[in-house]
Amino acid sequence: MGTTKIYIVFYSLHGHVEIMAREIQRGANAVQGVEATLWQVPETLSNSILNKVKASPKADDVPVILPEQLLEADGFLFGFPSRFGVMASQFKAFFDATHELWATQALAGKPAGFFWSTGFHGGGQELAAFTAITQLAHHGMLFVPLGYTFGSGMFEMGEVKGGSSYGAGTFAADGSRQPSELELRQAFYQGKYVSEITKKLKG
Numbered sequence: 001m002g003t004t005k006i007y008i009v010f011y012s013l014h015g016h017v018e019i020m021a022r023e024i025q026r027g028a029n030a031v032q033g034v035e036a037t038l039w040q041v042p043e044t045l046s047n048s049i050l051n052k053v054k055a056s057p058k059a060d061d062v063p064v065i066l067p068e069q070l071l072e073a074d075g076f077l078f079g080f081p082s083r084f085g086v087m088a089s090q091f092k093a094f095f096d097a098t099h100e101l102w103a104t105q106a107l108a109g110k111p112a113g114f115f116w117s118t119g120f121h122g123g124g125q126e127l128a129a130f131t132a133i134t135q136l137a138h139h140g141m142l143f144v145p146l147g148y149t150f151g152s153g154m155f156e157m158g159e160v161k162g163g164s165s166y167g168a169g170t171f172a173a174d175g176s177r178q179p180s181e182l183e184l185r186q187a188f189y190q191g192k193y194v195s196e197i198t199k200k201l202k203g
Contacts (some may be wrong), residue, residue, distance in 0.1 A: 004199040005072060006036040008191070009065055010079035011090045014054040015180060016117040016172045018077045020127070022076050023184045024115060024168070027191025037073075039065035041094035043081045056176075067098040076112040076141075076199030077191065081172070082124035086131045087116075096134045109139030111201055113194040114188060115168040129166035142201075144194050150186055161186075 012018035028036030080091040114129045162169030168187040170179040
């Protein structure tokens with residue numbers, strides 16, 4: 001059957017999504033026969049704007065992906081911060097650049113999940129994922145939600161926790177809050193869960 005390749009493709013401005021992505025990679029690589037790779041999408045903001053918004057430095061160990069490289073993977077996890085309730089424009093720009101893949105439906109049948117970061121509860125914790133599904137639908141890709149398979153962690157009421165049945169998520173608040181232990185456990189679980197399903201589909 002060979003190695004199952006999972007691409008974890010993300011955009012992170014202040015580091016929260018990157019932290020989640022690395023935990024998702026750990027979860028994915030915990031599945032035997034899976035090779036999970038981190039990628040970041042191209043930045044669209046100028047350096048002067050990035051400095052003004054106090055953006056975190058880009059991860060120098062994570063290469064920037066080109067749309068055609070998506071063809072190499074068997075499955076995906078796409079991560080992004082929310083902007084006004086939907087995916088950040090940098091990630092939407094990347095999806096817009098996959099037009100040639102869409103024209104040939106080259107990604108049809110490939111499974112994919114989402115993870116994200118928002119400032120607070122009303123910032124798009126579910127809407128960002130829900131609206132992102134349109135990108136997969138037009139490509140003919142298979143959306144893999146978590147459902148409630150994460151178990152008791154889905155019903156936690158004693159602490160603030162991002163994520164939902166759509167996938168793993170975190171809250172950034174004013175930018176100072178970092179992903180919690182529980183949010184990272186869900187991210188690890190999502191990486192493992194999507195990878196197991198991708199491996200089954202490939203087999």
